[in-house]
Amino acid sequence: MSDKPPVNQKQEPSSTRPQNQSLTRRYEAARDRSKATRSAAYARFRKAVRKDLEPVTSRWRTFRGKIEDNRKWAYPLIGLILITIAALLPFLGDWFSIPIWLQRATNGSVLARTALFVLFALGLNVVVGFAGLLDLGYVAFWAIGAYTAGIATGAHAYLEGGSVGPEPTWHMWMWAILLLALVVATLAGLLLGSPTLRLRGDYLAIVTLGFGEIIRIVANNLDHVTGGPRGIRNIPHPEIHVGGLNVVWGTLIDTKYYWLLLGLVVLWIVAIRMLDNSRIGRAWVAIREDEVAAASMGVNIVRMKLAAFAIGACTAGVGGVIYAEQINFISPPTFNIQQSILILAMVVIGGMGSIGGAIVGASAVVLIPEVFKSLDDYRFFAFGFAIVLMMIFRPQGLLPSKRRKAELVGASQDQQLYEAAGGSG
Amino acid sequence: MTEDAILEAKSIVKQFGGLTAVKDVSLTIRRGEIRGLIGPNGAGKTTFFNLMTGIYAPTTGNMLFEGKDILGTGSGLLQRKRKPYDITKSGIGRTFQNIRLFQNMTSIENVIVGTDAHHRANVFDAIFRSPRFRREEKEGQERAERILTFVGIHKYANELAGNLSYGDQRRVEIARALATRPKLLLLDEPAAGMNPTEKQRLNALISKIRDEGITILLIEHDMKVVMTICDRVAVLDHGEKIADGAPQEVQRNPQVIEAYLGAGAATHGGGANASA
Numbered sequence: 001m002s003d004k005p006p007v008n009q010k011q012e013p014s015s016t017r018p019q020n021q022s023l024t025r026r027y028e029a030a031r032d033r034s035k036a037t038r039s040a041a042y043a044r045f046r047k048a049v050r051k052d053l054e055p056v057t058s059r060w061r062t063f064r065g066k067i068e069d070n071r072k073w074a075y076p077l078i079g080l081i082l083i084t085i086a087a088l089l090p091f092l093g094d095w096f097s098i099p100i101w102l103q104r105a106t107n108g109s110v111l112a113r114t115a116l117f118v119l120f121a122l123g124l125n126v127v128v129g130f131a132g133l134l135d136l137g138y139v140a141f142w143a144i145g146a147y148t149a150g151i152a153t154g155a156h157a158y159l160e161g162g163s164v165g166p167e168p169t170w171h172m173w174m175w176a177i178l179l180l181a182l183v184v185a186t187l188a189g190l191l192l193g194s195p196t197l198r199l200r201g202d203y204l205a206i207v208t209l210g211f212g213e214i215i216r217i218v219a220n221n222l223d224h225v226t227g228g229p230r231g232i233r234n235i236p237h238p239e240i241h242v243g244g245l246n247v248v249w250g251t252l253i254d255t256k257y258y259w260l261l262l263g264l265v266v267l268w269i270v271a272i273r274m275l276d277n278s279r280i281g282r283a284w285v286a287i288r289e290d291e292v293a294a295a296s297m298g299v300n301i302v303r304m305k306l307a308a309f310a311i312g313a314c315t316a317g318v319g320g321v322i323y324a325e326q327i328n329f330i331s332p333p334t335f336n337i338q339q340s341i342l343i344l345a346m347v348v349i350g351g352m353g354s355i356g357g358a359i360v361g362a363s364a365v366v367l368i369p370e371v372f373k374s375l376d377d378y379r380f381f382a383f384g385f386a387i388v389l390m391m392i393f394r395p396q397g398l399l400p401s402k403r404r405k406a407e408l409v410g411a412s413q414d415q416q417l418y419e420a421a422g423g424s425g
Numbered sequence: 426m427t428e429d430a431i432l433e434a435k436s437i438v439k440q441f442g443g444l445t446a447v448k449d450v451s452l453t454i455r456r457g458e459i460r461g462l463i464g465p466n467g468a469g470k471t472t473f474f475n476l477m478t479g480i481y482a483p484t485t486g487n488m489l490f491e492g493k494d495i496l497g498t499g500s501g502l503l504q505r506k507r508k509p510y511d512i513t514k515s516g517i518g519r520t521f522q523n524i525r526l527f528q529n530m531t532s533i534e535n536v537i538v539g540t541d542a543h544h545r546a547n548v549f550d551a552i553f554r555s556p557r558f559r560r561e562e563k564e565g566q567e568r569a570e571r572i573l574t575f576v577g578i579h580k581y582a583n584e585l586a587g588n589l590s591y592g593d594q595r596r597v598e599i600a601r602a603l604a605t606r607p608k609l610l611l612l613d614e615p616a617a618g619m620n621p622t623e624k625q626r627l628n629a630l631i632s633k634i635r636d637e638g639i640t641i642l643l644i645e646h647d648m649k650v651v652m653t654i655c656d657r658v659a660v661l662d663h664g665e666k667i668a669d670g671a672p673q674e675v676q677r678n679p680q681v682i683e684a685y686l687g688a689g690a691a692t693h694g695g696g697a698n699a700s701a
Contacts, residue, residue: 271552278551278558279541279565286527286538293525295509296478298542298605307548406529406585 086262090255101371108255112326114366115261116319121346121362122268122355123315128344129353129404130281131308132288133197134205137212138343140192141185141313143335145320147219148181149174150232150330174238178321185317186310193309197302212340220332231331235324249325257326264322268315269355276355280307285403345387351397353404360399430489431456431609431640432477432517437486439469439476439664446472447483448664454609459631459641461655461672463648465684468661470644471522474611477642478519479509490515490609513542518607520598522614522644528587532578532597533569535586539604540565569604576600576630592623599630609640616647628654652676660684 050057067074092098092106104110120142127135153173196207219226226232238260240247249256275281283304286294295301324330342365350361390397396405432454439447447469454460462470475481477488479496488496495512518539527535544565550558573579576596581589586597595615602610612631616624624647631654635641645651651658651672658675660668662684668675675681 274552274554275548279537279544279546279561280548280551282530282534282538282541285530285534289527289529290525292480292509293521293527294538296480296513296519296521297539297601298510298513299538300508300510311548403529 083262083266087259090258104370105367108258109253110367110370112255112258112261114363115258115265116323117343117346117366118265118359118362119261119268119319120316120343121350121358122265122272123312123319124343125347125350125352125355125358126272126275126308126315127312128347129351129358129401130276130284131305132284133305133308134201135208135309135312136205136337136340136344137208137210137215138312138316139335139337139339140208140212140215141188141316142320142323142339143215143219143332144185144188144313145181145317146324146330146335147226147232147320148184148317149177149321149324150227150235151225152177152180153236155232155235174236174321174325175240178318181317181321182314185320186314188317189310189313190306192313193306194302197305197309209337209340212335212337216332216335219335226332229332231329232324233329235328235330237328238325252326252328254326257322261319261322264318265359272311272355275311280304284308288407348387349390349398351400351404354397354399354401357397357399357401361397364398429456430454431491432642433489434473434477435487435489437473437476437488438484439472439481440484446664447476447661449486450661450664450666452659452666452669454640454642455657456640457635457638458656459635459643459654461651461658462642462644462661463646463651463658464661467663468684469664470661471613472664473661474519474613474644477512477611478517479507479512482506490517510542513605513607516606516608517611518602518605518609519611520595520602520613520615522617524591524594524598526586526594526597526601528585530586531583532586532589532600533566533573533582535597536569536572536600536604537565539601540568542605569600572600572603575633576603577626591618592620592627595619595627596630599634603634603639607639609642610634611642611644613644614646615643616645616650624650648676 067078089106089111090108093103098106120138123141124135124138127133127138192208192211196204199207220229222228237249237251237254239249247256249260283294283299286297286299287301287304291301343362346361346365347358348361349364350359351357430453432452434450434452437447437450437452438445450469450473452462452473462473464470472481476483476496483496487494490512493515495515495517496507527538530538544561546555546558546561549555570579570582573582576599578589578593578596578600581593581597586594589597599610599612599615615631616627619627628650631641631643643651643655655672657670658668658672659666660675660678660681662680667680667684668678670678
């Protein structure tokens with residue numbers, strides 16, 4: 001938009017531009033013209049704001065520097081503080097008098113929903129942000145997790161009999177089922193990924209899109225296993241009975257689901273950070289940057305992509321189990337394509353390839369409609385618009401990873417300007 | 426060739442549709458030598474490199490690396506094309522004609538990606554920081570630093586690769602290829618775009634790598650570089666091998682002079698000075 005230099009436009013006849021100008025000079029000229037086209041008022045405004053905030057930003061910078069110097073203990077400490085704050089959020093309304101919109105946002109079930117989508121966004125971020133694979137059927141793995149829970153608890157069986165029957169008493173199995181769903185979703189991811197990840201980008205998007213629909217339609221038609229359109233009812237809530245410890249999760253609005261999901265989110269953040277700082281994370285960056293070079297340096301491209309795909313799938317599977325156990329009823333229409341797009345929107349809005357971005361993006365997408373309830377019907381329209389705006393003004397997302405930002409902003413702008421200046425490389 | 430051959434390419438043919446890029450080329454590389462591969466633009470040199478590293482599959486012909494076929498394993502139904510990473514792991518490292526570094530990674534990260542070629546840590550090792558994982562990370566870090574020192578750019582270890590000068594990027598690329606522990610290193614026009622001083626330093630580096638016991642196959646346009654450091658030189662023209670032998674011999678070969686300078690040059694020009 002405004003960044004694009006107005007080269008070869010009418011106000012600049014080619015005769016005024018000397019042909020023998022050096023490439024660098026022309027590049028600089030194109031850059032200056034691009035700067036000039038930006039609104040001068042906006043520039044003044046930004047400058048003024050930046051000047052007013054200078055004492056704050058400089059102090060922040062020194063603070064950041066100190067944290068970086070002591071990252072060994074500072075990072076876990078900050079993490080611990082953030083987790084504590086997050087865990088205490090549901091009590092905010094009890095302890096302080098807060099406005100109604102904030103009360104809505106810190107309601108236990110809303111927070112649980114946020115945490116669930118944060119988990120999904122973290123998983124999809126590994127696929128889309130780290131490995132650079134466009135997955136448009138992420139909801140399929142959520143469905144697989146949820147249906148694994150529904151079927152493995154036996155909830156679908158007593159629906160089939162017509163009577164409610166005795167409620168399953170083996171609640172402790174819920175934790176085994178969590179592991180089972182993790183394995184099932186991972187296998188599903190590997191099964192879908194091993195033939196399709198050999199394809200190039202666009203084809204992968206189409207195949208995953210189709211897979212998402214296939215899972216939903218299978219669930220809708222496989223009556224005797226999935227309950228068909230009626231879905232599965234009476235999925236038991238989780239319970240823990242270990243020694244003297246007895247924790248029972250109640251109905252949908254129980255705040256304990258939030259803490260359970262928060263715990264999972266923390267586990268996942270740690271695991272993903274570990275992966276990112278390993279040969280696997282490096283391989284993902286290498287693949288994103290240059291696939292041919294990565295292959296020539298001994299990176300097994302298909303296997304690394306498959307790893308990312310499977311990690312994304314198992315995350316959604318685990319989230320699906322908790323979802324099923326909380327809502328206690330699942331049916332095919334829940335797992336539609338809009339959910340896949342919504343989760344993708346969270347990742348893109350937050351900033352691809354950044355863990356913090358996935359958290360911020362998911363929280364924003366879930367909480368903003370809660371805060372502005374009246375906007376609810378226009379949610380998807382608003383997100384579409386927001387994504388278009390983001391692509392133009394902040395392609396790196398709200399909280400981008402440093403590397404991704406360099407890839408998206410640095411490369412595209414410099415390249416555009418360079419080409420506009422007449423360099424072809 | 427009776428000597429200890431590290432690589433034998435036998436009658437390699439590569440066709441792209443109707444175009445034959447490589448026509449029945451056989452090439453032997455002896456262990457420990459610096460082998461040159463020269464030829465005018467479009468002669469098929471880089472195609473030959475891509476065939477050796479598994480990026481392309483040859484139409485016919487085969488390639489033995491240390492006596493084993495590197496392009497495919499098994500036969501009949503079990504036949505499987507070797508992937509580039511297989512070939513890298515078996516000991517062939519390479520650089521690219523137009524530098525293909527991971528621009529947004531630092532130099533040392535680039536090199537560590539190379540060291541990862543022989544690491545085996547999987548997803549679980551990484552998540553749980555297993556002893557194997559920690560041992561391999563430490564090994565990779567240390568070896569990457571040693572290699573950066575070896576090629577002489579340790580001071581840029583934490584610079585983004587994309588921000589380095591052209592000559593230094595070439596060095597990072599060589600370092601990255603060395604990190605995969607190659608027995609045979611393929612260098613695709615390493616001197617392109619370098620000034621005379623840089624070229625001299627590059628020559629020294631290539632000799633130093635050979636002294637470490639690594640065999641080198643060098644594609645190069647710069648005749649001075651080729652003539653100074655290569656033990657034997659093969660010449661490709663229009664996909665065919667037209668000469669093979671010691672640099673001085675090749676330089677005097679009328680066919681080579683013709684390929685570089687056009688027909689008639691061999692008779693008119695007294696001294697063969699094919700500096701491209």
